[in-house]
Amino acid sequence: MSRIQSTFATLKQKDKKALIPYITAGDPHPKHTVTLMHTLVNSGADMIELGVPFSDPMADGPVIQRASERALLHKVGLRHVLEMVQEFRKTDTDTPIILMGYANPIEAMGAESFAKRASDAGVDGVLTVDYPPEESAEFIQSLHTHGVDSIYLLSPTTEPARIQLIVNQASGFLYYVSLKGVTGAANLDINSVKERVAEIRTLTNLPIGVGFGVRDAETAKNVAKIADAVVVGSRMVQTVEQSTEENLISNVSALMRELRAAIDS
């Protein structure tokens, strides 16, 4: 059983939902990333989604774009992100880490080489935004060979036949994008999410995470009622952006505790 699967299984036994915060590796400075990851876990994260900086983040809104730009000022690339995960794993061997990013840094490293190095570093899942299932069969094979889960996005416009196609290649969990648009675009419409999640559940037993548009504790609470995991990205990154070096850890920690409490209530 993969670390992601066992995390979901444990949560289910406790009748709890997963909280998955997103931060961009290297934002605001590479020296903070591993500390921030531990902070996220200590203040309630069940898994961490770690963004790999990319020069052209086409599917991201301004908040996460700026996070990528801040990280790139310090030349943080995929190999550095893997080193950060390795460092994190020295003291945390339980919390699943999911890398989220774009195809080109992976292709530059070589897909097979990346899969092996990610697995060695302690990465549990990979979500490659611009690798739809038709273009990624070989890559997914490499990930699975090295015991890394392949996380896929589902959108409000994904047709049932296509959901089936994606489900066949996905492992770990599915990530439902709750709105049309880029990350951090607007508040999600809980009723339409509810309908879609129910529809997806008829096609798969994989856990379903919901993200894009979870901007506050209230939304997180509502999403937790219908999904297996709540992903909080832009709001988390915004908190990082608005913090100083002195209050970065306490601000992130405070937001996490608020979200955790809302989800568990």
Add this chain to the structure above:
Amino acid sequence: MKMYDMPDVRGHFGQFGGTFVAETLVEALEELRLVYEKYRHDPEFLAEYAHDLKHFVGRPSPIYHAKRLSDKVGGGQIYLKREDLNHTGAHKVNNTVGQALLAKRMGKPRVIAETGAGQHGVATATIAARLGLECVVYMGSEDVKRQAPNVYKMKLLGATVVPVESGSKTLKDALNEAMRDWVTNISNTFYIIGTVAGPHPYPMMVRDFQAIIGIESKVQMQEMLGRQPDAVVACVGGGSNAMGIFYPYIDVSNVRLIGVEAAGHGLETGRHAAPLTANSPIGVLHGNRTYLMQNEDGQIIETHSISAGLDYPGVGPEHAWLKDIKRAEYVAITDDEAMAAFHQLCRIEGIIPALESSHALAYAEKLAKTMDKDQIILVNLSGRGDKDINTVAGLSGITI
């Protein structure tokens, strides 16, 4: 012999092309793919497209024998396909006319576009005005500053120009931003991509709409000279004017196809925009797999060319394919060489060429010198240089 029939049904040119986009865009692209499949051979659609090209764009564009230039250079005869004479001053409008007609048929009231130098933005704003469509053009804030006249033209035509502040603030970032708009406004918006890049079906569709350049050329060369040229030369940024003139010639194996990239300050300096000539690695950007200028971490690097229209880190996937199968050759011309060719055409032939097209001219001159007097080079003069006079004057220390 098997006819050239790329791409495959999913937009692959061998290992290049494809549909590398987030799931949120997949349905929109699928819808576009099906609509284009439906209309690309539809007689009524094609008749309307042909009518617009004739009466609105002013096609066919002539082919002109640059006799004085040929004599001065010595060697092969240089002929120019005059895309600079099109309405809006470049080949870009061939494509925007076609895509806007599709937008109309799909019932989309709003079109968006990305633009670098502003030529595609102006061509999109033009056709949007004519068809009564709302138009938003994304343009890197650096380019907005450099291309003020085109920005104003777009506004005159009723378009909204949005300066893009992210990344390197140039063409690639404008494309990112247009994609973000599209994914947010999918239900009412048609994205008119200006070059043979992007996810499938764009590289194929833009090529098809630009192929009129090569289709006319074949007929005109036959009429004028009773034969086809020995070489066809065109500049390549994303590569739409080159694909347009190359495509109908791909199966004519004795015609050399030569794409000219921007060598900027020189390939050896790293400050260029020539991924094919410089043997850049293969990667994924803007929805397709192609040769890409990038660093060892796979981050896209900043490019340089004097010509904003060639200042792009990737290249259309079909060019990557034509390079690999050795059907087309790719070379590069520096800023200085392009400028010399620019001035030469102004003075000798009375034609002010776009800086983009000046790259093709510069290479044609080099090639002509190696040829006999009865050999023929057809250059795609993709645009006129009115938009560039501020840049050119600036290089001479003159402010207009």
